[in-house]
Amino acid sequence: MSIKNRRQPTLNKSLTAKAVAAIICGYASFGAFAADQAQTASDDIETIEVRGIAASKKQDINNKRFSTGVMDSITAEDIGKLPDVTITDTLQRIPGVQIRRSAGEGSTINVRGMPQVTSLLNGEQFLSAGSITQLQPDFTDIPAALLSGIDVLKSPQADTLAGGISGTLDLKTRRPFDLDQGSTLSLTGEATRGSLSKQTDPKFVAFAGYNNDIFGIIVTAAYDESTLANYRNGTILNSSEVRGETRIDLTTDRDFNGDGDFNDSFYSQRFYGVMDRETERDRLGLNTTIQYQIADSLTFTGDLFYTKMDDADRKQGVMVDSARGDIWAYSDNFIPRLDNGKGGQIYTVNDTNLKVRRVSAYSESLTNDRESTNASFLFEYQGDGPLSGEFKYIHGSAERSHTENVAHGFLTSGAQHGLLKNHGDGITPVNPNGYGPDEVDVSFSRSGEYLTLGFDEGFGNDINQYNLVSTYSENNFEEEATLDVARIDGHYAFETDHLQKVDFGLRASKRDVERETYILVAPFTTGDITADVMWKDSGASLGDTNGDGENSVAGGDLTIGKTNFFSDMPAGWVNQVNGLGPGGSGHSFYLIDPKVMDDPMAFQNAIYPGNKRLANPSRTYQVKEQTQTAYFKANFAGELGDLSYTANIGAQYIKTELDMLQNQLGSARPCSLCTASEKIGEKWLSRDYSDFLPSMNFNLNLTEEVILRAGYGKTMTTLDIGKLAGGISVGRTRAGDVLAAELGVSPDLLVAVQGRQNGNPDLEPWRATNYNLSAEWYFNDSGLLSISAFLMDMESFIQSGIVMQGLPDIDGVVRREVPVSTEINGKGGNIKGIEVVYQQAFDFLPAPFDGLGTSVNFTYAPSDSANVDVYGESLPIQDNSEKSANAVLWYEKGPLQLRLAANYRSDRLDSLSSPMGEGVMPFWTDSTLYFDMYAGYEFAEDMSIYTSVSNLTEEKEDIYAQWSDHVITQNIFERRITFGIRTRF
Template sequence: MLRKIPFNRKLLSSCIAASLVLGADVSLAQEELEEVLVTGIRSSLDRAIDIKREAVSVVDSISAEDIGKLPDVTVTDALQRVTGVQIRRDAGEGTTVNVRGTPQVAVFLNGEQYLSAGAIESAQPDFADIPAELLSGVDVIKSSEAKTLSGGMSGTINLKSRRPFELVEGWTFAGLGEINDGSYVSEKGHKVAAFAGFNDDKFGALLTVSESNANLANYRYGMFNDWWYRGYHEDGSWPGYPEVDVTGDGDTNDAILGTIDYGITNRTSERDRLGINGTLQFQATDNVELIADIFYTKMDQYQRANGLVADNAWAEYDWLKPLQLTNRGPSAEGHTNEDLYTTTVFDLNALRVTAKAESRVEKRESLNTNFQANFIFSDNLTATARYIHANAENNSTANIADANITSGAQHGLNTRVAGVEAPVHPSGEGPGRVLVHADMSGTYPSYVYPDGFANELSDYGLVSTFSDLNVNEESTLDVFRFDGKLEFDNGSFEFGYRYHSRDVSREDYDFIAPFTDNDADGNPTTAYAKWKDSGLAIAGDGSDTIGKTWNFTELDSMGYIHQLSDFGPASSGESYYFIDPEVLDDAYGFQESLYPGNTTVINNARSYEINEKSHTGYIQTNLSGELGVPYDANFGVQIVRTFLDIDQVIAGPDNSVVYVDGQEYPGIGGARGPAIGDRETKRNYTDFLPRFNVSFDIQEDMKLRFAYTKTMTQLSANDLGLGLSLTFNNNTDLGVFEVVSGSQDGNPDMNPWRANNYDLSYEWYFSETSIIAAGLFYFEVDEYIATQTEPVQGVPDSDGVVRNNGIDVTSRVNAEGGTIQGMELGYQQAFDFLPGVLSGLGATLNYTWADGEGGDNDFYGSRMPIADYSEHQFNGILWYEYEGLQARLAYNYRSERYIGKPWNDGHPAAWWSAPTSYIDASVSYQFMENYTVYLQGSNITEEYEESYMQWEDVIVNQNVYEARYALGLRVKF
C-alpha cells in the first residue's frame, strides 16, 4: 500500500513537534517522497533499527507491528527483549523494569513525565496499569541529551502513543478480541480493543479503547512472611528458648537460621483493566499546529490467597528441630561470636497451624493530559509550548482472616468469658503441638502433616481477623514548558524552560472495632482493637476477652467457607477448609459483619504529604560535519533547581489511646497510636547536568558513538516520607506484646541518586533489518541508598513499659557511592537471502553484563550489588514471517537478583532471587487482507521464581507462575 506524505505542512509540523519533545531526534524534510507502509514483525524491526541508527544518543526501540499490536502481551514483556533491560513480575506478568542493572529509571509519555496510579510515589510506573494497545512504540534512551528531561540514572523509557497525522488520509478502523487462559487457573479472561482514527491533512482525531480481564495463578511455597527470618540462639536469649546444644557440637554458642512460619499458599490475581487514549490534532495555520491528548488508565486488582501455615505463634523459638545441619561459620558483623547453622530438612513442632485467608484489593486510576502548540516563526526558528496536567489515585485495602486448627492451649492463647477460661478453639487439636515434617531440598518445598489432620469442618475456628495497611494514595502533576529551536548551517541551537509541581499524599489506615467489658472495679470500659483476636483482653488482668471464636460450621451457614485442595504443582492431594477470600474483598463489610462498629484509625508512621517543585532550564547545540568521517553531535547542559516540602507525622505508641468522634478510648490489639507531633522538612538543591553525545559514520553502514551524561533521579516519596514502624512479639509470660525491633523506612534528609555516565558503542548495519552492536557503559554513582541498624533506647512494650536495653532499628541512609560497569552485545538479522519459505526466518540475540557494588554487606562482609540487580541477561528470539504467517519464539534469561539484607537477629545475610529463564511464543496468520488470527503463549515452560538466603541451598520461598495463552482475532480496515 502506497501513500504520499505532504511534507510541506503536515509532516513538517509533526516533525517540529517531535524534535522539540525531550529526547526526540527527528530531522525536518523539505520534499515530497513515497513511503511504503508494511506491517508485521520485519517492518517493526526495520522501524526500530531506523530509530536507533538515526539517533545521536544511545537509543533502543520497540515498534508496534501495527495499530494496537506491540510484539508481546504486555509493555513490560516487550521491554525485556531490549538489550540491557531487566523486568520484575507479579503473578507472572511484567510490572517494573531495570535498565543496565538499576531500577532508577524514568518513564515518559510522549517525551514528558508520566503519572502512574500503580506507582504514585515513584518516577517509574507499574506497567501492569498500561494496556499495550494504547502505544505505537517504546524508546529506551540510555544516554540523555541536555534537552532530555532528567529522571533516569541508568536510562529513560519513553512511551509513544499514536498521532492522527501519522495515519493515512480518511478513516482508519481496527479492533481485536481475545480469550486468555492459564495452565493452573480455571477462570478464563478476555480482552477487547477498538481503534478509530480520522485524518484529512488539516484535522485529525483518534480514539483507542481497551478493556480486559485476566485471572492469574501465583502459588507460593516456603517461608511465609517476608523479612521475618530468624537466627535462633542456643544461649537462651530468646524467650521460651532454653539454653541447649541443638547442633551437638559441645557448646551453646550457635544459632540456627529459620523463620516464624512455613506454608503452602494458593494465590490468584484478578486484573480488570480499562485504557483510553484520545488525540485531536489541528493544523490551525501553516505556522501553528495544536494537539490535545488524553491518556486514561484504570485497573481493579484483586489478590486473593488461601494458605495452610505452621508457625510458632510468634512466641516460642525452639520449635524447629533440624534433621541435617550445615555450619556456615560466624558472620562478619552482628553476633560474630556465634556460628550460624542452616538446615533444609527439619521437623516443626508447631504451636499453631492456621488456615489463612487474605484479600488485597487495589483500585488504580490515572489521567494524563497534554495540551500542546507547535509554532513556526521563521524558516530557522520553531518552538513548542506544552501544558501537562495529570492526577492519579490508588486506593487499596488488605483483609486477613486467620483460622486456628490447633486449640491455642499450646501457647497460652485462651478466652475468658464470665471469668471462665478456655482455649480459644476447644474443638480443634488438643494442647499438644502438631508435628510437621518439612523438606526444602526438592524441586518444591513439601510439608507433611499427620494423617487425618484437619479433615472436619468443625476442626477450624476463626480466632483472628483484621484489616490493616489500607492505603489511599493520591498525586497531582502540573508541568508548563517551552522549547525552542534555532537552526543554522550544519546545526541548530535548542533551549527550553520547564516548571514542574507535584503533590503526593499517602494515608495509611486500619479498621478498629469497639469492645466493652467491666474493669476491676466493675465499671464498663470500651476499648478499640485492630486485631480482633479471641484471646485478647479488654481491660487488664482477669477481664473477659474481646470476642468469641467463630467456628467454621457457623461461618459456613453464612456462606463464608469453601474447601480447597489446589496448591499448584506442590499439592499433596489433601483438601482443607478456608474462608473464601472473595468474601474478604469488601474489607469493611466483612469486619463489620463479625464485629460491628468499625471505624478507621490512621497509621501515622506510614502517612505523609510531599510537595516537589522544580525549575529546569537547558541549552543544547547540535552539530553535523566531518572530522575525517561524517559526524553528528550534541552538547549542552541542563540545570535543575528542586524544592522539597515533606510533612511527616510523629506517631505515639501503639496500644495506648485512640480517638473516635473526638472521644478518647483505650487502644488495644495493635491499635495505632495517635499523632503526638509533626515534622516538616524543607530542602532545596541545584543540579548541573552537562551532557555530550557524538556519533561517527566510520563507514556508510557503521557507526561509532560516545556519550557522557550526568544524571539525577529523585527519590521515591516513600523513601522520603515513611516514618518509624515498630515490630512486636507476643510474650505470653508477661501477657504483653514485646517490642523487638523497628524500621525507619523513610528519611527526608536523603539525597537523590546522581551519577556520571559514560557510553562507548559500535554498530554495523549490514542490511535493512540486520545489525551487530557492541557497547560499553560505566556509571560513577555518587551515593547509594543502604540500610543501617543501630540500637535505640527507651522504646516501650505494648503496655507502655520499657523492659529492653535497646532495640535494633533499621533505617535507610545514603551510603558511599560506587561504580557500575558493563557491556552490551546485540545481533539481529533477517535471513531473506535463503530460498523460498526459508527467507522468512530471522533471529535476534542480545546479552548484557553489568557489574557494580551497592551499600550492603553480606554474611561474610562482602559488598553486595544494588538491590534488584542482576549481573547477566540474555535474550534469544527466533522469528518467521512469510505470506501472512508470522511466528516468534522468545527466550529470556536473568541471573540471580539481590533482594536485600535481613538482619536475622544479629546475623545479617544476603537475600537473593535465583536465576530465571522464560520462554514465550506466538503465531499468527493474516487472511482476507484485513483479518489476523493469533495464538500467544507466555511462560510456556511454567518457570517459577525462587529466593534463597545467602546460600543457594537455603531456600526461602518460591513464587510459582503458570503458562498463559491467548487466542484472538484482529481486524483492520
C-alpha cells in the same frame, strides 16, 4: 509493509504563527523543554508504516541508527499490537532491561541494574495511579494496546527530562497524521486461559482513526480481565517481614553433629506455608488524540490518556509456626554451613519432621482501585525561517485506594503454646475444638521441585476443628495526586559547516501528593475497660480485669474477642480447598474465601460490629513539589577529514522546591492492640536543591555502515515522595536524677530518648555520572551487530540509618538531640558492564527459509556495594542481575508469522536479613529463564487469527537464603495461552 517518503514542506508564516513565535521568544519564562527531535542528514524523512514482525524489527533498527544518543526502540507490529502481552514483557527484550513481576505479569523495570528509571509519555512526565509517588509507573496499569512504541534512552541529553539514573523510557502513542488518508479501523478480540487458574479471560481492543492531512483524530479503547494464579510456598509473608522472623537459635539441649557438645546453632525461618494465591485484575484504557493544521506553519495536537484498574490479590492456605527453635531439630540430615562464633557450627536442614505448635488457616485480601487521567495540549510552530518551536501544557490526576484484610483461623487448639481465653466462664484454649493438646507432626522438605508440607492422613478434614481466632485490617490508604506542566521549546537552525541547530527551552511543573493511611478498629469491653481494638484476637486481654495487679489470662483476666467457629460462618464464607496448588500437601482444608473479605469494613463489622476508620499519622502525609528547568543544547554535524559525524553538547539546570507535612507522634496509642500512633502535632517543612547536568553525545560514522558513539552526562532522579514525608514517633522515658540535673527538669518528666521517622525530608536525590561507548555495524537494512560499554558512577544512594534530631519531651519542649532511625543518603557505588546485540533477517536464504530472522542480546553488568554476606564476600546492588540475555527466533512468510522468545536473568539479590557470620544473611532470587511464543495467520488481507503462550515452561521464582539449596520462598506462576482475532479496515 509500506514505506512513505514525506518531505517537510516549505511553509508560509501566518499572523497566528507569528504570534506563537513571539510567545516562544518573548515569554520563555513560562515554559519548558521537549524531548529530542530526531535529526536526519537531509530534509527527506522515511516513515515506515509497520505491519508484521519483520517491519517492526526493521523500524527498531532504523530508530537506533538515526538516534543522536545511545538508545533502543521497540515498535508495535500493528495497531494495538506490541510484540508481547504486557509492556514490561516487551521491554525485557531490550538489552540491559530487567523486569520485576507481579502475579507473573511484568510490573516495573530496571535499566542496567537500576530501578531509578523515569518514564515519559510522548516526551513528557505523566501520572500513573499505580505509582503516584514515583516517576516509574506500575506498568500493570497501562494496557499495551494504547502504545505505538517505546524508546529506551540510555545516554542523557540536555533536552530529555531528567529523572532517571540509568535510563529514560518514552512511551509513544499514535498520531492521526501518521495514518493513511481517510478512515482506519481495527478491532481485536482475545480469550486467555491460565494453566493453574483454569479461568478464561476476555480482552477487547478497538481503534478508530481519521486523517485528511488538515484534521485527524484517533480513539483507542482497551479492556481486559485477568485471573492470574500466583501460588506461594515457604515463607508466606513478604520478604521485609520475613527478616524480622528469621533467626539463629543457639540450643543447649541438642547435639546436632554428634560430637558430644551443645554449642551448635540452627538457622531457620519461623513461618512456612502452602498458599493458593490468585490475582484478579480488570483494566480499562482510553486514548484520544486530535491533530489540526491551524495554519501552514502551526499544528495543534491534543491528547487524553486514561487508565483504570481494579485488582484484588487474594491468598488462602495453611501456615505452620515453628516458634520454638528446637522444634526443627528432628532430622538426620543437618548441613554444616559456617562457624557460629561460639565455638560451634551453624546448621541448616532440607528435610525434617516438625513438631508444630500452631497450624493456621490463613486468608487475606488486598485490593487496589486505581485511576489516572493525563491530558496535554501541544502547539507546534514551523516557519520558513530558522526559528521553530513548541508550547505544551499538561494536566494529570491520579488516585488510588488500597485495603488489606486478614482472617487468621486455628486448626490447633492454642494450648500447645499457651494461647488461652477467658470470657468469664473459665480458662480454655482459644480454639477449644481444635487439635491438641499435643503438637502436630508435620513433614517439611525443600529437596524437590517445590517446598512441601506433609500432614497425617485426615488432618484438617473436619470443619468443626476450625476457629477464627484473629482478624484485622491495617495498612489501608487512600492517595491522590495532581500534576501540572507548562513548557516552551525553541529551535534555531544555522547554515554552517558544523553547528546545525540550537535547542533551548524552559519548563515549570507542580506535583501535589496526599496520602491518608488508616486502620479499622472496633469497640471492645472487658470488665471495666473499654477500648478501640485493631487486632481482634480471642487470646488477648485489654488489661488487669481481675484486680490482682497482674495482666494474665491464666491469672483470671478476661480476654477480648469471641469464638467464631468456621461451621457457624454465613453460607458461602468458607470453602474447602484441595491440594493447595503445585507442591501442596494433597490434603483438604477449610478456609475463609478471600473474596468475601474484599470489603474490609463489611467483613469486620460482620464479625465485630462498630468498626470505624482510625488514621495512622506515621504514614500519612502531604507533599508539594515544584520544579523549574532550563536547558540549552547545541547540535553539530559535518566532516572530520573523510569521516562524517553528528554531536550535541548541552546542559540542563533544575531547581526543585519541596513543601512537606511532617506529623509528630507521641508515645501513646489512640487504640489498644493496634499499629496506629497518637498524633500530637504537625509542621510544614520546606527545602530546595538545584542540579546542573551537563551532557555530551558524539557519533562518528567510520563507514556508511559502522557508527561509533560516545556519551557523557550527569543524571539525577526525583525522590520517591513516600520517602520524604510521614510521621516521627517519639520514644520517651523517665528522666531520672542524672539526666534531670543535666536538663534542669524534674526526674519524673518523660523525656525523648529516641525516635523513628517514616520519611526523611532531608534526603538528597540519587545522583550519578554516566559514561557510554558503543560501536554499531548496520550491515544491511535489517541487520545489526553492536557492542556497548557503560559506567554509572553513583555519588550516593538511599539506605537505612540514624540521624540526630531535636525531639520534644512530653511537655512539648525540645531540649536536646536524640538518635532517630530513618532513611539516609549512603556512600555511592558503581555499575559497569557491556551489552552485545545481534539482529538479522535471513532473507538471503533460499525459500522457504528466507522468512527466518533472529534478535539476540546479552548484558554483563556486575556491581558492588558496601554490604557483605555471611562469609565476608561483597554483595551486589539489590535487584541487579549480573548477567541477562534475550533471544528471539522469528519467521514471517506470506500469511504466516511465528516467534519464539527466551528471557534469562542470573541470580539477583532480593533483600538483606539479619546479621550473621561476617556480614548479613542475603536473600537471593535464583536465576530464571522464561519462554514465550506466538503464531499468527493472515487469512484475509486485513484479518488474522493468532495464538500466544506466555511462560511456556511455567517458570517460577525461587528465593534462597545464602545457599542455593536453602530455598525459603517460591513464587509459582502459570502458563497463559491466548487465542485472538484481529481485523483492520
